[in-house]
Amino acid sequence: MGAEMLQKGAVSARDVALAAGVSRTAVSRTFTPGASVSPATRAKVIAAADALGYHVNNLARGLTRAESGIVALIVAELDTPYRSRLVSALTDRLQTAGKVAMMINTDRSDASVEAALKQAIGYRTDAAIVLSGMPDRALADMCLRNGLRLVLINRDEAWPGTIRVRLDDEEAGARAARTLLRVGSERPALASSASATASLAARAKGFRAVLAAEGVVPIEAVFGATSYETGLALGTDLFSREARPDGIFCVTDLLACGVIDAARHRFNLRVPDDLSVIGFDDIPQAGWEAYGMTTFRQPVTAIAEACVAWLSGPAAGTEAETVRLSAEMVWRSSVAASGR
Amino acid sequence: MGAEMLQKGAVSARDVALAAGVSRTAVSRTFTPGASVSPATRAKVIAAADALGYHVNNLARGLTRAESGIVALIVAELDTPYRSRLVSALTDRLQTAGKVAMMINTDRSDASVEAALKQAIGYRTDAAIVLSGMPDRALADMCLRNGLRLVLINRDEAWPGTIRVRLDDEEAGARAARTLLRVGSERPALASSASATASLAARAKGFRAVLAAEGVVPIEAVFGATSYETGLALGTDLFSREARPDGIFCVTDLLACGVIDAARHRFNLRVPDDLSVIGFDDIPQAGWEAYGMTTFRQPVTAIAEACVAWLSGPAAGTEAETVRLSAEMVWRSSVAASGR
DNA sequence: CTGAAAGCGCTTACAG
């Protein structure tokens, strides 16, 4: 009844203190893990708080404490299988670490990444995890100066006070090439979007390097955004050529799904009999029976854990840090068994 | 140089006021749209703020103002095509409306929805948009009492002070049934997960009702979570029966993808020649060439817009509000053209 | 263990 009478959002520590007959300091301490309160006091506070429906105001807490408990997730194209898995893992870990995620969409342009970061600073987030786009050095410095720790995923640059997490993309590309060779591919191809991402570039680089060592030049199709539709177009392009490829490494599963569909539905090619294809990411669709894609698994959980562990650790040193994770190969049926 | 010397996060309105030679009130007004400041004062403030790298502290602002500008998104299984699209649309609209999204994962259990809502209250979010799970009446009241506006998506219940957005699921189910009948299906089936969601139930209900009116009882397979894997199992079950269905309405696209794959890859059935299938959601994969699924499009943008419009509107009246949106049918190739 | 007091950074009447 009492609670009903309050104005909205009105229950504060003072109200609880009054009701419990203690000081507001005691209330504060009751809700601060590790603070010293006698069991008796604590009990009174808890009882009053429950009766009143009190919830610590984290905005006020963030104002006084060094940390707000908020971590910004800066991401473009959240509605894409790989990204949504990563964001999901990240918010999950953040939550179990007692933090909370603030989602900020960007369109990947410098301006929008800058706006996102300013947004994060405005809310005094403890950190920003950048999944898409790339803040330049000046922006990164601005964040650091404002007490934001910066986590860069799949970026090349590493700056003091930031951490970047990277996969062994180049090695994966190399392994894809070796696999295709082992399976007897005579006209291996590379399919990639035009998106100039460090990780995509590294995958392509590793792939080309192994082939070059064998004296073979891959057929290449590189254009478009990183999407299923581009994969379809890439495949259509590749299969229309005179020397049709018999093995394709797609820099991304989404691309690979498009390539496989082009092969099957537009050119009546069988996978893996006529054509082997290898992807990267291991998005859920890669495991669907329509695709059965051999690919490399993004260690999303490990990535999320590494980010959160670093955020929960001691303040960044002055050194740039790097975490390197490995993308394990997962075998399915888009490559002949002999490739294994 | 001056900025470099500051302690982290130290630039406050007072610093700017000092540097600009004005009061801190003037600084505050400069950053408050619509407040009255002379152009001269404003210019001095802006200059000083830029030089110092000042950013309004939204935590403090949220403490004084009635609104924090934060909206909580409470969601399970974010890494699922439909949900990630909706969340993406929602954060987008929220952003353009000048608000920011706080992502809170749940596992759909009552306990985790409650924890999520408490988290939201703790940060004094202006509202919570609940995409998964269902807060009970007591919980909803707690939110309202704490000044949180509540948006419930795809829920049945409607409570004072909350808004719920719903699709015409029942009508869509009915239309699916009519379509199957028109295409000459003699053994129409319903495939659904066991998840007791209002929207899934409504789709099934509409489907059954139309068939019942024609005196036909659909074959039914209902079990499992709402996933591709369940779709595979559902299809396998259905196609193993003596009277094999020749038309299936799957309550969800994810389920439908599994059903189609089971048909094609496990039973060598052709779609739509041997079997028509209709899904719901229009997830990206529904449009992929491997599926070419006839389905109903979730109006994610319209949903997001409706939510944000309501949030930006005047405070909730005491009435429960409902927004009803329509899921348009999209024709592709999983149903014979004659069904159209 | 406990409380009075100062302070976090902002906004908003209130005077002028």
Next chain:
DNA sequence: CTGAAAGCGCTTACAG
């Protein structure tokens, strides 16, 4: 248009 002052709800030394 402008500024001094009070207040938002919390935490954290500082005494006791």
